[in-house]
Amino acid sequence: MSGSVSPLAPKTFAEMPPVRGVRMATAEAGIKYKNRTDVLMMVFDAPASVAGVFTRSLCPSAAVDFCRQNLSGGGARAVVVNSGNANAFTGVKGRxxxxxxxxxxxEAVGCSTGEVFLAxxxxxxxxxxxxxxxxxxxxxxxxxxxxxxxxxxKAIMTTDTYPKVATRSAEIGGVTVTINGIAKGAGMIAPDMATMLSFVVTDADIAPQALQALLSDGVGPSFNSxxxxxxxxxxxxxxxFATGAAAADGQARIEDAADAALDGFRAALNAVLFDLALQVxxxxxxxxxxxxxxxxxxxxDAAAKRIGLSIANSPLVKTAVAGEDANWGRVVMAVGKAGExxxxxxxxxxxxxxRVAVNGERDPAYSEAAASAVMKAQDIAIKVEIGLGSGTATVYTCDLTKEYIEINGDYRS
Amino acid sequence: MSGSVSPLAPKTFAEMPPVRGVRMATAEAGIKYKNRTDVLMMVFDAPASVAGVFTRSLCPSAAVDFCRQNLSGGGARAVVVNSGNANAFTGVKGRxxxxxxxxxxxEAVGCSTGEVFLAxxxxxxxxxxxxxxxxxxxxxxxxxxxxxxxxxxKAIMTTDTYPKVATRSAEIGGVTVTINGIAKGAGMIAPDMATMLSFVVTDADIAPQALQALLSDGVGPSFNSxxxxxxxxxxxxxxxFATGAAAADGQARIEDAADAALDGFRAALNAVLFDLALQVxxxxxxxxxxxxxxxxxxxxDAAAKRIGLSIANSPLVKTAVAGEDANWGRVVMAVGKAGExxxxxxxxxxxxxxRVAVNGERDPAYSEAAASAVMKAQDIAIKVEIGLGSGTATVYTCDLTKEYIEINGDYRS
Incomplete structure (x- = not known):
């Protein structure tokens, strides 16, 4: 485990208002360690609409298999999340x-097992x-x-150095609703559908199919980037999850993700997802x-994203950033290997x-000092113009440091 | 640059015999540093048959473009290799x-520019x-x-900590021929066709098309693995390169890679390629x-190779190996993300x-102590049985250590 908080952590955390219709508690179940909070339970007062996206791994955890199966029911009463054990590659015992x-x-909540979700x-x-x-x-x-x-x-953190929370509000048909989200994740992060664990709850009244459409659209530029x-x-x-508690204020239930009444909500949801993904x-x-x-x-756009991920996943680009080296030759290398x-x-x-390079060579006005100055900053923007079409994408990553090796060479996560 | 020789370096280097028909020299041209050998020239007494495989990068160096163009001529008189500058992404100036x-x-050799190859x-x-x-x-x-x-x-080393040489001999129709090879490379290594720089020369008399077929076949299980x-x-x-000098001993020129007379030569060539690739x-x-x-x-086999490379390229598998941690959960993760x-x-x-895992769960006989003992060794074998077909592949990699970060965060290679 890392001892100190990431220097990139938010300076302040969002004040998280309640979301009507959901209650939470944590406990020490002793899954792996004694005297450590390792279980989170969320309980919905009434069945909440539910949507989910999961890893595209072909060896998913038993919990992912279980959630996928229950998702078709569309309703949730309880979510149980544990740390300390992924229940992955555990076969029959996992099920x-x-x-x-x-x-x-x-039994605790008084619902069917089809209304329970696990992570x-x-x-x-x-x-x-x-x-x-x-x-x-x-x-x-x-x-x-x-x-x-x-x-x-905090309860779902593993190698995370800070808890990840985000909140927004929006209006649907004049009724104010809240969207709260939490996430965990610091390593093994290259989501192909969603990343590690994240739970977002709103008190809006939205049907499951519409909720799923909103989530599937929102994950592209956030967790999947x-x-x-x-x-x-x-x-x-x-x-x-959508508890639907805002119906008490007169919010008319939304059945279709294309409903114009969702415009503000969609923007707020996407902001929560993007906020959490960047915190990861x-x-x-x-x-x-x-x-x-x-x-x-x-x-x-797909080609742009593939090139972006080739750059963002390149160990040589990431170590250059760690070394504050404006090594754009490695960016060229990563563009070249992307296959697009x-x-x-x-x-x-x-x-x-x-601009360090243009028209297939070093920019005539290139200044090593100016480029190096950019690399001293904590947040660094790299832009590549391919010059062939109009596809665009932005992806986000961090540098690759000795501490990554230390964390992952020592800790069996 | 790394100060010390890799602990995985060969304990002894091969005695490299001459290969008839080729001469070499090195010099200090001052490409990047003064007083450092940075140019190698190979000169063939007579036009040698030539074959080559190159990066699949879509942004190849000017030298790669140049070699691809000359390859169709099939004959080589000179090879010039320099370190200190890749002449890549240098546009018109590069050409x-x-x-x-x-x-x-x-001019130096007295040949056409079409018989010159550059790296x-x-x-x-x-x-x-x-x-x-x-x-x-x-x-x-x-x-x-x-x-x-x-x-x-030695002249073509950059971040390499030792020179890479390999030699074998073979008989073609009763005539003994020699195959010598050299290679360089330590980082930016994920060949999709060949890796960094490697030059192999034989005195056998083999036509260019047959030579190309031999090389294209041999690169799969060696440099491309x-x-x-x-x-x-x-x-x-x-x-x-094949100088053809063995013709003086009566070796009949080989025109077809499928010629049975090449069986021993093919095995020896593949051994040289594999030897050099593993040294990299x-x-x-x-x-x-x-x-x-x-x-x-x-x-x-293609699926097996893709899964193998997913494991071999996983930072989490490689840091676990560095930490001598028998973390087979990360191997499962890498199998799952491979997309096969x-x-x-x-x-x-x-x-x-x-055997640490079987039938989707931990091996009943699993012993942490036994698995950990394996991880203490310098050479580690990981085997995964997928259980679906008969495709197989073996790929080779090294661990990911803090020294990799140090080398690449400090050195603009």
């Missing part, structure tokens, strides 16, 4: 563990002893509080600098506002 | 530099001052020696351990001879 955990949660994070391959949940979930249900968001975010180390987790889970990158294991890579002029159409003689590259 | 270098070499390694994006070659190539031609292989390998850091160079160049991995920047990743039971068909419940994983 037994999710079944038993869901059973314990259903686990921690060691891969160790059997998860789910009997440990049975003793704590009933009590957690009784202790549930609305004003518990910050504590909830960040990478810490190119490694995709078995447990990536992003879920969005800023807590990247060993990170000292944040890098935004923008690719313009590619053949398509590129013409060396049309490329232009910027570090911050400094 | 002018290759033209001028080839002109200088052609450059070093900084990307800096214009290469090719006028510096004009003064040294004529003298180098006169000083050329047959017994200069070890010196030649190694990775240090997943970054593909703009300059990857592997060339094979063993000199991986910051490497302390060598890892062989074998994947069996995949849907196809895999079924968690059929997977089995070995570290060395220790």
């Amino acid at each position: 037994a563990a999710t079944a038993l955990t869901a059973q314990s949660a259903a 686990s994070t921690g060691v891969i391959g160790e059997p998860l002893d789910a009997t440990k949940f049975a003793g704590v979930l009933g009590d957690m249900k009784d202790r549930g509080r609305e004003d518990f968001w910050f504590e909830a975010a 960040v990478t810490v180390d190119s490694d995709t987790s078995t447990s990536d889970t992003l879920m969005l 990158v800023r807590d990247g294991e060993g990170a000292r600098k944040m890098v935004a890579v923008t690719v313009e002029g590619a053949e398509s 159409k590129a013409d060396r003689d049309l490329l232009a590259i910027w570090f911050g506002d400094i | 002018a530099a290759t033209a001028l270098t080839a002109q200088s070499a052609a 450059s390694t070093g900084v990307i994006g800096e214009p290469l001052d090719a006028t510096k070659f004009a003064g040294v190539l004529g003298d180098m031609k006169d000083r050329g020696r047959e017994d200069f292989w070890f010196e030649a390998a 190694v990775t240090v850091d997943s970054d593909t160079s703009t300059s990857d160049t592997l060339m094979l 991995v063993r000199d991986g920047e910051g490497a302390r351990k060598m890892v062989a990743v074998t994947v069996e039971g995949a849907e196809s 068909k895999a079924d968690r419940d059929l997977l089995a994983i070995w570290f060395g001879d220790i």
Whole structure:
């Protein structure tokens, strides 16, 4: 575990207001360590609409399999999240563990196991002893509080150095609704659908299909545009719940994601997702600098994103950033290996506002001093103009430092 | 630059015999630094058959473009290799530099520029001052020696900590021929066709088309199966030359790669390529351990290779190896993200001879102590059985250590 907080951490944390219709509690179940908070339970007063996106890993965790199965029901009463054990690559025992955990949660809440959602994070391959949940979930249900968001975010941390919270409000048909989100993640971050664990809850009244459409659209430029180390987790889970409590204020239930009444909500939701995703990158294991890579002029948006991720995942680009070296030759290398159409003689590259290369060679006005000055900053923008089309994308990453090696060479996460 | 020799370096270097028909010399042209050997010239007494494979980067160096163009001629009289400047992303100036270098070499040797081959390694994006070659190539031609292989390998090193040489002999129709090779490379190693720079010369008499077929086949399980850091160079160049001097001993010229007389030669050539490729991995920047990743039971050989490279390129697998941690959960993660068909419940994983996982869960006989003992070794074998088909592949990599960060955060290569 890293001892100190990331230098890229937010200077202040958002004040998290309650979201009507959901209560939370944490407990020490002793999953891996004694005397450590390792379980979070969210309970919805009434069935909430639910949407989710999950890892595209072909070896997903038992909890991911379980959530995928329940998602078709569209309703949620409880969410149980544990740290210390990912319940991934645990085979038949893994399925037994999710079944038993869901059973314990259903009994505590008084709902069906089809309304329970689960997420686990921690060691891969160790059997998860789910009997440990049975003793704590009933009590957690009784202790549930609305004003518990910050504590909830802390409870799901593993190698994270700070809790990740975000909140926005929006109006739907004149009724104000709140959107709160929490996330965890610092390593094994290269989401191909969602990243590690993130839970977002709103009191808006939105039907499950519309909620799923909003989430699937929102994940592209947020969680699916960040990478810490190119490694995709078995447990990536992003879920969005709508309690519908705003119906009491007269908010008419939304059935269709294309409903114009959702415009403000969609923007606020996307802002929450983007805020959380960037907090994950800023807590990247060993990170000292944040890098935004923008690719313009590619053949398509998809091509731009692939080139952007090739740059953002390149160990040589990331170590150059760590060394404050304006090494744009490595950016050229990463463009070249991306496998998307590129013409060396049309490329232009910027570090911050400094254009370092143009028309297939070093910018005639290139100044090593000016480029180096840009690299001293904590937040660094790299822009590449491909010059072939109108495809654009921006992806986010952090630098690669000795601390990343230290964290991952010592800690079996 | 790394100060000390890789602990994975060969304990002894091969004695390199002369190869009839080729002479070499090195010089200090002052490309980047003063008083440092930075140019190698190889001169063939008569036109040698030539074959080559190059980077699949879409932003290749000017030297790679130049070689690709000359390859169709099929004959080589001279090779000029420089370090200190990659002549990549140098646009029109880059093409002018290759033209001028080839002109200088052609004048020195008395051949056409179409019989000259070039390779450059070093900084990307800096214009290469090719006028510096004009003064040294004529003298180098006169000083050329047959017994200069070890010196030649030393002359092309950059972040390499030891020179890479390999030699084998074979019989073709009862005539003994020699195959010598040299290579350089330690970082930016994820060949998609060849890696960095490698030159192999034989005195066998083999036509260019047959030579190309031999090389294209041989590169798959050797240079194209190694990775240090997943970054593909703009300059990857592997060339094979056949001087034909063995014709003087009565070796009948081979026109077809399928000729049965080539069986022994093919095996010897593949051994040279494999030997050099593994030496590149063993000199991986910051490497302390060598890892062989074998994947069996995949849907196809191509699927097995993709899964193998996903494991070999995973920063989390590589840092676990550096930390001597038998963290097979990260191997599962890397299998899952590879995008090839895999079924968690059929997977089995070995570290060395220790089976750590089987049928989608931890091996019942798993012993942390036994698995950890395997990780203490310098050479580590990881085997994954996918359980779906008969596709197999083995790829080679090294661990990811703080020294890699140090080398690449400080040095503009």
